[in-house]
Amino acid sequence: MAPRHDIAHLAHVQLLTPRLDDSVRFFTDFLGLRVVGAEGNQVYLHAWDDYQHHTLTLRGHRHAGIARTHLRTASPESLTRRVAAIEAAGHGRGWVDGEPGFGPTYVFTDPDGHEFGLYYEAEWFESGDAFRPALKNQAAAYPNTGVPARRLDHVNFLGKTPVDNRDFMVEALGAMTTEQILLDDGTVGAAWTTFTNKSYDIVYTRDNLGHSGRLHHIAFAADSRHDILRACDVALDLGVFIETGPHKHAIQQTFFLYLYEPGGNRIELCNAGARLVLAPDWKRVDWSEAERAKGQAWGLRTIESFHTHGTPTAEELASLGQEDGNQD
Template sequence: MAPRHDIAHLGHVQLLTPDVEGSVEFCTDFLGLRVVGSDGDVVYLHAWDDYQHHTLSLRAHRHAGIGRTHLRAASPEALTARVAALEAAERGIGWADGEPGFGPTYLFTDPDGHEFGLYYEAEWFECAEDIRPALKNQAAAYPGNGVPVRRLDHVNFLGRVPVDNRDFLVDTLGAMTTEQIVLDDGTIAGAWTTFTNKSYDLVYTRDNLGLAGRLHHIAFAADSRADILRACDVALDQGVFIETGPHKHAIQQTFFLYVYEPGGNRIELCNPGARLILAPDWQRVDWTEAERAKGQAWGLRTIESFHTHGTPTAAELAREADR
């Protein structure tokens, strides 16, 4: 098992989209992110309280999905140690130049084929005068449009075998498993892991179609439940599709709203972004099949598309295979 806290936090995410213009409009008008740059077919966006250069990059692609998930190491020494562990596990791809604002990035994959980047060097967000906050401990002024979301919170991947991905994060990167779903036959159907004192950063839930490398959703933290309730009205006004919610999860107790962005990726708005896990000897919470059958915390049934929709879709993966 790797030492805890070599990974400082979930850094930033690259999403793939077949509709860059629509996805950017969604991110700015609905989520309240700000465009901070572009490079060819990639657009970089910043959440108002993210200390780093950008929070999200959108890359034009034939289909939706997640391009790469970036993690920041806690120190140069931690980066070196984790790269060694990844190479020993034979999951490494190699070093690459980081995205704008980020230094050398070591690329690797999880057992399901999702691509990750691990880095340490990071450029802090340079705030322009017109968005300079009154509170100097805040990255940028609170936007006057959209939700707006404060920061990236977590990523939920679909995986063929969630337990393999869970163990990979624990053994090579030092993650802690905080909660999981255990079916009657002992199968792990979902695992919630953290690198920090947040209750979860990366999640793997079983891909019921048996496909690999797909995304369930990425999540952004809103300041309050009131922000999420307001987001429902904003979504209505802007024609954003609401898949399910607002409601409260039983697992991790997150107050949630799920929507689709124009490229087809599922986006969650959540509050609190995550509970705090302060106990160094946290006792993992296992949820049974019967407990999950009860639905969400207040009784809302889990919507069927939650078990079937992922990006890329099965049809898109089939077309990619034909290529």
């Protein structure tokens, strides 16, 4: 098992969208992210309390989905150790120049084919006069639009075999598995892993349609449950599609709201950071099929689309003649 905390945190996501302009409006008008740069078909956006140059890259593409998930290491030495472990596991692709604000980046994949980037060098966000906060321990001024997302919280991937991805996160990257779903046949249906004291950073859920490399959702943290309740009314006025919620998950106890951005990607607004895992010898919590059949924490039944919708969609994959969701 790899040393804990070589990975400092989940840092940044590249998201694909076939409706780039509409997706930008969703993330700015609804989630309060700010555009901090653009290049070609890529737009860089910043969440108001992210210390780094940008939080999310939106890339215009023929279908929705996730391109690359970036993790920052705790030190240059941590980066060297994790690159060696990834290469030993046979999942490395090699070094590339980082996006604006990120230094040299080592690209690799998980066993399911999702692409990741690992880096240490990072440019800190400079607010300038336009976004200068009143409190100097805050990255940028609190936005006055939408229901502002404070930071990127977690990513939930769809995959053929969650246990393989879970073990890769643990053995190559030093993650801890905090909770998981054990199916009646003994296989793992989903696994929640963390690099930090947050209860989870990366989640793997079994793709019930049998595809590889797809995205279930990315999540942004709101300050409070009240913000999530307010988001429902803001979504209504802006014409944003609400898939399910607001409600509380049984697993991880996250207060949630799920929506679709215009490109088709599922987005969660959550209050996940309120629950921390401080025990270094945390005892993993396993949930059975019977327990999960009871629904969410307060009895809400899990909506059917939660088990089928991912990006790219099955229809998009069929039209493209592709098997893997993360291929260009």
